[in-house]
Amino acid sequence: MENTIHLQSQVADDALVKNLNRIFDPVPVPIILLNKHTEILMINQPFADYLGYSREEIMGKRVDVVDPNTRFPYVFKSKKPEIYCKHKFSNGHTALVHRIPVLDDNGEVAYGFGMVVFDDLRSLQEVLERNKLLEGKLMIYQEELKNIRGAKYSWDTIIGNSLVMQHVKMMSSKAAKTDSNVLIIGESGTGKELFAHAIHNDSKRFDGPFVKINCAAIPKDLLESELFGYEEGAFTGAKKHGKVGKFELANGGTIFLDEIGDMPLDMQVKILRVLQEKEIERIGGNRTIPIDTRIIAATNRDLKERIKEGEFREDLYYRLNVINIEVPPLRKRKEDVELITLKLMEKLSNNLGRYVSNITVEALESLKQYNWPGNIRELENVIERAINMTDTESIEMQHLPAFMISEPSDELKDTPLVSLRTAVEEVEKTTIHNCLKAVSYNKLKAAKILGISRTSLYEKIEKYHIDTPN
Known part of the structure; x- marks a missing residue:
């Protein structure tokens, strides 16, 4: 009986494949259908010819055997389609492809559908030119210009629910609603640039340009021309027709001085003049150009110390420091490490094409205990390394760098043990005190952030003998 059913099923499958071949062979687009095991269930003749195989050679084989570069196994695990993706086949062809997982009623992958949209990237250009798709080209150019001159990040990009990050986000959100200059300070790798992007995107200038320049990365003798531009013939080697500077490019938007x-x-003096006069003058020019640009500046330096050392102008400092935002280092918000780690795993898994979605409790605890002198940038490097080291879908202790796997310090070993109730009360007391301090002891705001009533807050302040200025 079972043999009869199996035979009937095989006959039905063969009939299905034949019908699919009849349907898709005339279609002049390479098409493939996989079963849930990534085995080739159907491939039309154009795709077989494109790969350089006969259909009989590859039917029933796993797709990664036919094309070792395939990303279908990753797509099956992520259950997310990949549309218009560039792919280089093992035979050397480069194309734009679709990879689409087909899910059953239980949300599991039942089939995989693939299509080569352009079997040669040069053919895409030919199609555009032949049909004169000027509107399509314009949209592409506008998108490229936005990527170059636009802000990419928003508040959702900035990960962190700790009290200190909530306060920084609140301050930054208020800064976005004004047109005043903003100074963002924080250690390297804390995400200062993300805040600059988010402030611009949440401001009334969101549809204007967002132009960034790293003041430390450009040689001193080139910085002025980068910021203010130059006229034709201003100096030897100057471009014909001159060059537009960053301040002009940012007109109507925001310039981010990292x-x-x-x-x-000497450049600080010129920036101060821009802030005072709202105008610039190109190198070699004889006319002033009015500009409407908001300045967001960032630094990992202690500017007050730089002022004492004579390396930074005090008047410029106060012009820039209208709204001050201090981005905390990762070691001061370790409660955010887990959330950031999971987000980085998702992002890096997709970039690397390796599906790693889990991390053991021990490995996560090790990440939380580490002090992160390189902040989020260092954490991202550690996670990327771990994803490359693991052969499974999980990050474990052995996948972390050796310097992160250490014995507890003597200080921790000597820490006295306390009851769970005492430990909870200590955490509660510290959390309430930090929250009050973050909101300048505004009890109504603190109660809202803590998620308790104002009456409960007063009771806990009295219980823990927390000093408040008002």
Whole structure:
């Protein structure tokens, strides 16, 4: 009986494949259908010819045997389609492809559908030129211009629910609603640039340009021309027709001056004039150009110390420091490490094409205990390394760098043990005190952030003998 049913099923499958071949062979587009095991269930003749095989050679084989570069196994695990993706086949052809997982009623992958949209990237250009798709080209150019001159990140990009991050986000959100200059300070790798992007995107200038320049990365003798531009013939080697500077490019939008603390003193004078006069003058020019640009500056330097050392102008500092935002280092918000780690795993798994979605409790605890001198940038490097080291879908202790796997310090070993109730009360007391301090002891705001009533807050302040200025 079972043999009869199996035979009937095989006959039905063969009939299905024949019908699919009849349907898709005349279609002049390479098409493939996989079963849930990534085995080739159907491939039309154009796709077989494109791969350089006869259909009989590859039917029933796993797709990664036919094309070792395939990303279908990853797509099956992620259950997310990949549309218009560039792919280089093992035979050397490069194409734009679709990879689509087909899910059953239980949300599991039942089939995989693939299609080569352009079997040669040059053919895409030919199609555009032949049909004169000027509107399509314009949209592409506009998108590229937005990527170059636009802000990419928003508040959702900035990960962290700790009290200190909630306060920084609140301050930054208020800064976005004004047109005042903003100074963002924080250690390297804390995400200062993300805040600059988010402030711009949440401001009234969101549809204007967002132009960024790293003041420490550009040689001193080139920085002025980058910021203010130059006229034709201004100096030897100057471009014909001159060059537009960053301030002009940012007109109507925001200019982000990263690493402002490393800007040379003579350039600081020129920036101060821009802030005062709202106009610039190109190198070699004889006319002033009015500009409407908001300045967001960032630095990992202590500018007050730089002022004492004579390396930074005090008047420029106060012009820039209208709204001050201090981005905390990762070691001061370790409660955010888990959330950031999971987000980085998702992002990096997709970039690397390796499906790693889990991390053991021990490995996560090790990440939380580490002090992260390189902040989020260092954490991202550690996670990327771990994803490359693991052969499974999970990050374990052995996948972390050796310097993160250590014995507990003597200080921790000597820490006295306390009851769970005492430990909870200590955490509660510290959390309430930090929250009150973050909102300048505004009890109504603190109660809202803590998620308790104002009456409960007063009771806990009295219980823990928390000093408040008002």
